[in-house]
Amino acid sequence: MKENIIICRCSDLTQQDIRDLINQGYTTYDEIKRISRVGMGPCQGRTCLPLVLREISIATGKPISEISPGTFRPPVKSIKLGAITEGALEGGEACHE
Numbered sequence: 001m002k003e004n005i006i007i008c009r010c011s012d013l014t015q016q017d018i019r020d021l022i023n024q025g026y027t028t029y030d031e032i033k034r035i036s037r038v039g040m041g042p043c044q045g046r047t048c049l050p051l052v053l054r055e056i057s058i059a060t061g062k063p064i065s066e067i068s069p070g071t072f073r074p075p076v077k078s079i080k081l082g083a084i085t086e087g088a089l090e091g092g093e094a095c096h097e
Contacts, residue, residue, distance in 0.1 A: 007055070010041020010047035018052055029053060029070035039070070050061045 005015040013036055026032045029039070029052055038052055039045030049069060057064045 007051045008041065009036045010043055011037045013038055013048070015055065018055045019059070022055060027056060027060055028068060029056065030068070033070055
């Protein structure tokens with residue numbers, strides 16, 4: 001049952017999935033994120049980040065405070081496709097709201 005504990009609900013990754021990746025040599029949050037997409041779902045890691053950092057801490061023996069939480073990029077503001085088309089038809093610059 002323990003290997004079925006969900007760590008990342010957005011990407012459906014279990015505790016065992018994360019442990020397997022760590023055992024394969026992925027020992028930073030960014031490495032695990034790039035190989036598994038953990039933290040890239042709708043919650044943007046709010047749920048799984050601390051759980052993955054805890055697993056890395058247990059496996060490496062490092063305190064969580066010494067483990068980098070990874071690279072974060074700000075959210076991008078969405079724009080309607082119609083606004084892009086309208087700007088292209090007018091030959092104007094990028095649309096700013």
